[in-house]
Structures are given as C-alpha cells and as structure tokens.
Amino acid sequence: MCSTCQTWALETYGRCAGCGVERMTPGIAADGGRLCTDCAGIPGSYFCVRCGSEGRRQRGGVCAGCILTDRLRELLDDGTGRVRPELVALFDGLRGVERPRSVLTWTSSAHVQQMLRMLARGEVELSHDGISSLSPWRSAVYLRDLLVHHGVLPAVDRHLFLFQRWRADWLATINDVEHRRLLERFASWHVERKLRAAATRGPIGASRDKQARRGLVQAAAFLTWLAARGRILTRCAQSDLDAWHAEEFLARRPAQAFLRWCMASGQMPRLTIPTRSTSNPAPISQRRRLALLRRAVTGTDLPLPDRVAATLILLYAQPVSRICRLTVDDVLHDGDQVALRLGDPPSPVPEPFAALLLEYIAARPNLTTATNPNSRWLFPGRRAGQPISPDTVKLRLRQSGIPVMHGRTAAIRQLVLQAPAPVVAGMLGYQADTTTRIAAAVGSPWARYAAGEH
Numbered sequence: 001m002c003s004t005c006q007t008w009a010l011e012t013y014g015r016c017a018g019c020g021v022e023r024m025t026p027g028i029a030a031d032g033g034r035l036c037t038d039c040a041g042i043p044g045s046y047f048c049v050r051c052g053s054e055g056r057r058q059r060g061g062v063c064a065g066c067i068l069t070d071r072l073r074e075l076l077d078d079g080t081g082r083v084r085p086e087l088v089a090l091f092d093g094l095r096g097v098e099r100p101r102s103v104l105t106w107t108s109s110a111h112v113q114q115m116l117r118m119l120a121r122g123e124v125e126l127s128h129d130g131i132s133s134l135s136p137w138r139s140a141v142y143l144r145d146l147l148v149h150h151g152v153l154p155a156v157d158r159h160l161f162l163f164q165r166w167r168a169d170w171l172a173t174i175n176d177v178e179h180r181r182l183l184e185r186f187a188s189w190h191v192e193r194k195l196r197a198a199a200t201r202g203p204i205g206a207s208r209d210k211q212a213r214r215g216l217v218q219a220a221a222f223l224t225w226l227a228a229r230g231r232i233l234t235r236c237a238q239s240d241l242d243a244w245h246a247e248e249f250l251a252r253r254p255a256q257a258f259l260r261w262c263m264a265s266g267q268m269p270r271l272t273i274p275t276r277s278t279s280n281p282a283p284i285s286q287r288r289r290l291a292l293l294r295r296a297v298t299g300t301d302l303p304l305p306d307r308v309a310a311t312l313i314l315l316y317a318q319p320v321s322r323i324c325r326l327t328v329d330d331v332l333h334d335g336d337q338v339a340l341r342l343g344d345p346p347s348p349v350p351e352p353f354a355a356l357l358l359e360y361i362a363a364r365p366n367l368t369t370a371t372n373p374n375s376r377w378l379f380p381g382r383r384a385g386q387p388i389s390p391d392t393v394k395l396r397l398r399q400s401g402i403p404v405m406h407g408r409t410a411a412i413r414q415l416v417l418q419a420p421a422p423v424v425a426g427m428l429g430y431q432a433d434t435t436t437r438i439a440a441a442v443g444s445p446w447a448r449y450a451a452g453e454h
Contacts, residue, residue, distance in 0.1 A: 007056065007101070009026035010024065010056035011056065011098075011099055011101070012024065012025055012026060012034065015034075016039055017029045017031070018038075018039030018040075019038070021036060023036050023054055024036065024046060024054045024055055026040065026042060027039065027040025027041075027042060045057075048063035048065070049061040049062060050062050050063070050066045051063065051065065063100075064100040064101055064104060065095065067100070067104065068094070068095050068104050068107075071104070071107055072095055073091070075107065075113055075116040075117055075120065076090070076116060076119075076120045077121075078121060079120075083120070084120045084121075084122075086152060087119065087120060087152060089151050089152055090146060090147060090152050092150075093146075093150040094146075096373075097373060098373065111135075111139055112139060112143075115143055116143075118134070126147075127153065128144065128153060128156060131143060132161075132165055137165060137169075141161075141162065141165075141383075142383060142384070144161070145383045145384035145385055145386060146384040148384070148385060149384035149385035150384075157199040157203060159208065159209035160192075160195050160196065163192070163195060163212055166213060167187050170213075171183065171184055171187070174220060176224075176227070179220065179224070182223070182233075182267065183216065183219060183220055183223075186216070186219060186258055186261055191212050191216060191257075192212075195208065195209075195212060203325065205324075205325070206321075206390055206391060207321055207390060211254070214254045215254040215258060216258075217254075218252055218253075218254045218255035219255050219258035221252070221255070222252070222255045222258065222259070225244060226244075233262060233268045234268060234269070236268045236269060237271070238272065241259070241271050241272070241273060241274065245274040245276075249276050259271075259273055260273070283409035283410035283413060284406045284407060284410045285410070286410065286414060288410075289314055289407060289410045289414070292314055292401075292402060292403075293314045293315060296310035296311045296314065296402070297311055297352055297353050298352060302400055304356075304363065305365060305379060306397060306402075307356060307360075308356065308360045309323055309397060310400075310402045310407075311356070313397075313402070313407050313408050313411065314408075316340065316411070317408050317411035317412035317415060317430075318428070319408060320390045320393050320394055320404060321390045322342075323378075323390075323393065324377075324379055324388055324389070324393060325387060326340075326378040327377055327378055328361055328377075329341075329376060330378065331349075331358075331361060331378070332346055333358065338354040338357065338358065342427065343425070343428050343430070344426055344427075345426070345427060347427045347428065361378070364378070364379075366382055366388075367380060379393070412424075412428075412438055413442045416438050416442065417445075421436040421438070422435070422436070
C-alpha cells in the first residue's frame, strides 16, 4: 500500500460494517463496506498514547491532533506561556479539525509561523488593517478568512477587502503622478463607493470585484495610450475615443465607466462613447440541452458536484455566481418532497435530481479541514467561511463540455415558453422585467400575461 492510500485509510471514520461500532475504519469488506482494525484483522495499535483517540500515530505514538495542539500552543503563545486570549477561538477551531494533517502542513510554512507569532505577541494589530500589513498577501488573506470564520475578527465583505488591498498595491505601480492622482480619485469616489453600496445589500462576489479591477486597469491603459498620442485628457477628441475603441473594443469596453465619470466631472470634453452589439450567439438547441441535462442527472462520467451545478444551470437557469451562494438551508426536504429556495415560492425538485441533490449534500467536499467545518454552503470552498469560486465552477464545467452561458440562456427561454414570465421570475429569483423581455423575444404565448394576476 502506498503512503497516500495508507494515510487516507487511517483518516477514514464511520460505523464498522462488522461490529457496528463508530471508530476508525481503514479496512474494506467484501461488499465494499468499511471495517475497523479488529474486524479487518489489521495488526498494531492505532490509539494515541496521550489522548487515547484512534488514528494515524506519529512520532512517540502521538496522534496528529496532539502534535498540532502543541504546535499551535507554541505559535499562539503571547509570551506568558499561554495562548493569547483573543486567539483562543482560533486555537480551538484549528486543533478541532477532522484531518489535522492539513493544518500541520499549513503551519509548517515559515511565513505562516511568523504571522501567527506576530499576532500572538501583539507585534501586529489584531484587526483587518493589521492583517493587511502582513505578507505574502495571499497567506494574509487566508489567515484573515480564518480569523473571521472563528469570530476573532468582525465579518466584512471579503471581496471588498481584497479590492481595497489590490487597489493600494496597484496604484503604487502607476509612475505618472497625474495619472495616479486621477485614478485614485476615480477608484475612491466612484468604483469603491459603488462596491460599498453593493456590500450593504449582500455579498459582492468575485465577478464584481474582478469587473472593478478590470475597469481601473483599462482606465490606466487609456491614459497611457492617450499620452502616447501626444494628448492630455482635457484635449481628448472624438477621433481619439473612436480610435481607442476600434482597436480592441471588447477588451477596452471596461474603461467606459471611467470615461463617463471623467466627462461628468469635467476632466474631459463631453464626447460620444462608441457602442457595439455584444449580444451572445444563439443558445444551444432544446435537444442538446435535454441531452446534457440527462448526462448530468443520470450519467456517471462527471464528478458529483459538477453534476449538481450543471443541473442547476440547465434545469433552473441559475447563473454560476448565484449557484455558489446557495446554502444547504436553501434545499427544503419535507418527507418525499424536495424544493429549492431560489425565489418565492420555492421551486420543486423532480426525481431523479432530488435524490442526486440529497446524495451530494451528504457528501459535500472541503469539510474536513480548518477552513469550512460545519459549513452551510452548498458548494463549500477551500477558504475559510467561503463558497467555491464561480470561476472554478465555470472552468470545471467547460472542461466537461457543459456550455455554461448558452446552457443557461436555453433553459430560461424554454421556461418562459412553459409558464408566465412573472411566475418564472418569482420562482427562479429573476427580475420580472428580464423574464418578460425574454418571453417577448422568443414569442412566448404567455407574453401578455398580467404580472399582478399570478
């Protein structure tokens, strides 16, 4: 047996198929069930000499949990021989994970140990601003997520925090002083102000953060491009805007918010911003949609999480960003009836997708490390308290041959052909105006349905 298989076997727990006792079950029965060491006839002792728990023992017969506890106690020591009181919740949360090996790996990094020691000894302020001063920034963000998840720091919108951190570092790379000053004003008084307003209504999400960054990057690119033409912003002409958009319209379109802001604030003359239709190609056919839906629900070639995500797109026309924000509490299970709380009223879940959805909930990934124990996210991510990234879901589905955008478009078009647009909007969490517009475009027989009558 290789070391990887041995490690996973010794980290598998459940009810033994032989004796019925809940304990470590590294053995495999003839029918595929799991067996404890006694029923499987595996020799040796696997009980920790310190805490008595059963599992993989390391040096001195001590389990990984005890080794992790000793390491965390040393790293989080405030200098008095005890864990800093404010970090006790983090200490308890990390040492209580199901698979301590992952936290041992993380805390073995020198920069992680340094960050934890600095926080424990008060060398860095235990606040969001204090965490922002740590480096490398990716590790600092991961640590911040853990601190928020375990209640050490107050919750703030994660992507707003990431944008603010990125903005400060990015502005420092702008060499032209006038350009940097203008971009800083735009970032503070327009971009970040809109993000803050959105954060008061709900989580911002990765796509909005990415869109804000792309807009700033393209704004800086426009200023550089204009300067290369020997122009300053106040002297920008219509021919300049036309030439800028003519070169790479789609890539440069994110700069349009900056251009409108400059015109409104008197930074440049009022000009006409070129437009171009960027409508999506025709959606996939109904025949292909049903074939893909059948593959997701009844096939076995896709991983279980991908099958559930694909079905939510192809059957319920849900955008990936919204799928990633669903929780297990949005799945309503009452006897033989299963429903999804996507809007009001909840949408019924037919078989065989109902059984597939419940099977997935019982086996959700990323629940055995320090980041998401007891997570309520339907698709837990690898970061503390966070769901999986929409970009990750999109990439996995595309690699599996699931057309994400065109599949969702095909689904919503078929749904408004089968029911009144306002009803579809309510049940799926869409705006009624959106579904009504789609219904009119596809020639739905319900296009004249009165929204107030449903």
